[in-house]
Amino acid sequence: MKRVVVTGLGALTPIGNNVNDFWQALINGVSGAAPITKFDASKFKTRFACELKNFDPLTYIEKAEARRYDLYTQYALISVAEAVQNAGISFEELNRDRIGVIWGSGNGGIQTFQQQVMEFAQGDGTPRFNPFFIPKMIVDIASGIISIKYGLRGVNFTTVSACATSNTAIIDAFNYIKWGKADMIITGGSEAAINETGVGGFNAAKALSTNNEEAATASRPFDITRDGFVMGEGAGAIILEELECAKRRGAPIIAEIVGGGMAGDAYHLTGTHPEGEGARLGMLAALEDAGIGPEAIDYLNTHATSTQQGDLSELRAAERVFGAGTALNISATKSMTGHLLGAAGAVEAIACIKAVQLNMVPPTINSTEIEPAFKDLFNLTLHKAQQKEVNYAMSNTFGFGGHIATSVFKKYAE
CATH class of the missing domain: 3.40.47.10 (Thiolase/Chalcone synthase)
Incomplete structure (x- = not known):
């Protein structure tokens, strides 16, 4: 079996828009929870979430390109770009037939789905769906877009196992490399479900905290007063690489995945x-x-x-x-x-x-x-x-x- 190492990381989170900022906020105990700004949540049971802060996708992606992608795909591309840069990868110098993408998302383009269906419902019944509706919405498209952007022709698919999704993707990527079926895989996951559909649906399932008065401290694991989870959004990207491949190109080896x-x-x-x-x-x-x-x-x-x-x-x-x-x-x-x-x-x-x-x-x-x-x-x-x-x-x-x-x-x- 091959050894598999981590050579690149990318993060886009409610407490930091890159890996370093995320880690610094994490070890300093910063809460990402605050009132929802993405929509009018005044009539919802839960009116707060962990949204991205000071984030504009157009800082990273051209406007014409961004219009073709749901937020969850935009988040994926941004986190992957950081991971690729940190890993020092020059894809032109590698065998891209043996580099793959295994990416996860639980809800995919739920924002696109909500927007298109609501526009249809509020119209006169005439179907006027955007030609990008299906490609923006489907849960596998982020994996495909990452592959297309970097010209990666190896294994390419999406995992969906609800909130275990991106860990499942990481394990799958680890196994494919360990078994010798790939030299490198970009893996991770992205989610953009802070909208009326996402919050309303999880409220109906009684899964979300409704502690609106104490939003910043509402996510309190193991505490007897906990009353549900606080929804977040963002993405995490990890470059997994076969050890000898990483050593040949002088990659920065951050850690090893072993199980x-x-x-x-x-x-x-x-x-x-x-x-x-x-x-x-x-x-x-x-x-x-x-x-x-x-x-x-x-x-x-x-x-x-x-x-x-x-x-x-x-x-x-x-x-x-x-x-x-x-x-x-x-x-x-x-x-x-x-x-x-x-x-x-x-x-x-x-x-x-x-x-x-x-x-x-x-x-x-x-x-x-x-x-x-x-x-x-x-x-x-x-x-x-x-x-x-x-x-x-x-x-x-x-x-x-x-x-x-x-x-x-x-x-x-x-």
């Missing part, structure tokens, strides 16, 4: 198994793939969305895998970024990679009244980042439908 585990809760449409059975299986599968025991993990970035059942089931699964009294650090970075849905796994993988690279564990903010059963069981890295040797980091993501995806990153060594 990926996937499982199913097989329990409920939207809820997680009370004892975290799927989460337990996913973590164990990732450890087995990495060839390590649970004691090797120094940092666990939890899915922890700030929902009542989800947070508890994940902590129960962690207790079953790692035991009590472990030296493991756990944190929930959604307390700062909100929940980026299909892009969450990629952004949180970047948090894990930076933790491994810089020996720093980002905090869990906003959480003050921890669930009594777990208050003293784990180091939840509350309120402040913690300096610590991080040789292995694990990232959990779970999605509606019971989808489980867990990845493991390690410090690179020859």
